[in-house]
Amino acid sequence: MATEDQTFDSAGSQRLDKDTKETLVKVARHAILLGWSVVVLFPLYWLASMSLKPPGAANQLPPDWVFLPTVYNYIRLVQDGAFLTAFANSLIMVGASVILVLLIGVPAAYVLSRYDLPMERDILVWILSSRMLPPIAVVIPFFVIFRAFNLFDTRIGMVIMYVSINLSLVVWVMKAFFDGIPETLEEAARVDGATQFQGFMKVVLPAAKPGIFSVAIISFIFAWIELLFGLVLTSFKAVPVTLFVYSFIGSRSIEWGMLAAASTAMIIPVVIFLIAVNKYLAAGLSFGVVIKE
Known part of the structure; x- marks a missing residue:
């Protein structure tokens, strides 16, 4: 025992x-x-x-950890019509660029994934090369082209600019997703009487939903935070919100309270977009994704 x-x-x-x-x-x-x-x-x-700190308290050292919050800086932002215009410009231009880059990049990636094109590797490298050069190296040529075609300081010009920035990313990422989807799914759809376009719309795209929403998020963020092209290619009408935020940094002083308020307001659309897309992204990751063996 x-x-x-x-x-x-x-x-x-x-x-x-x-x-x-x-x-x-x-x-x-x-x-x-x-x-x-x-x-x-x-x-x-x-x-x-x-x-949320009152004027003069934002740049105090050591900082005040306990203070009475105030919305004074946000009230000044709302009262400033230039900020609201720049904010609306960015929402319109970035939103349009994300839609357009998906409409162009997703079908292009599908074609590169499913068809044996001549010089396919060279085409992919050529597409990727647009991201290899630093922005400062291409901004002047874009400035000359935009001035020649009357696209300088226009929303259409900035949409084209944002699309050119994100197109290579969308094509490369989505090609990897399409490569991971078995072609047998499309063959089964064609056996059931679907055309190739219907198979692409009803079979391939739902399976590639995680990739689509991922590149949409990244494209939105890259375009939303872009500063250099807005600084060079706009002057008044199509000024993005990043350029307005940058305007609070002066040569002799910095308006820390207004800079922080504008930066916080600039983050809000990104957070909302991530929350809205995350639900669909999580659903896409849980259902309908098949990886080639």
Whole structure:
């Protein structure tokens, strides 16, 4: 009996030790993730808190951690018609560019994935080469072209600019997604009487939904935060919101409160877009995705 009791106690202690180790590992993992989240989100907290401080308190050192919040900076932004115009410009231009780049890039990626085109690798490298050059190297040629075709300081010109920035990304990422979708799905659809276009619309696109929403998010963010092309290719009518935010940085002083308020307001559409798309992205990742064996 003593031996059986000792064996039972030993097994129970081993099980307890294993459960304890798993619990400690889980607690440590959550603690690390929580600490990393604090590190990542702290700049956003700093920015938002700076935008809610009264004038003169935003750049105090050491900073005031406890203060009475005020929306004075946001009221000034709303009252400034130039900010609202720039904000609307960015929403219109970036939204149109995302739609257009998907309409062009997704079918192009599908064709490159499904058809044996001559010099296909060279075509892909040529598409990618548009992202290899730094923006400063191509902004002057674009300026000359835009002036020649009366696209300077126009929303259409900036939409074309944003599409040219993101097109290579969409084509390369979506080609990888289409490569991972078995062609047997389209063949089965054609056996059921669907045309190739119907197979593309009803079979391939739903399976590639995670990739479509991913490139839509990235394209939106890249176009939304772009500054250099807006600085060179616009002057008044098509000024993006990034250029308006940049205007708070003067040669002799910086309006920290207004800069923080404008930057916080600029982040809001990105967050809303991510929240709206994340639901569909999660659904696309959970259903209908088949990877080639």
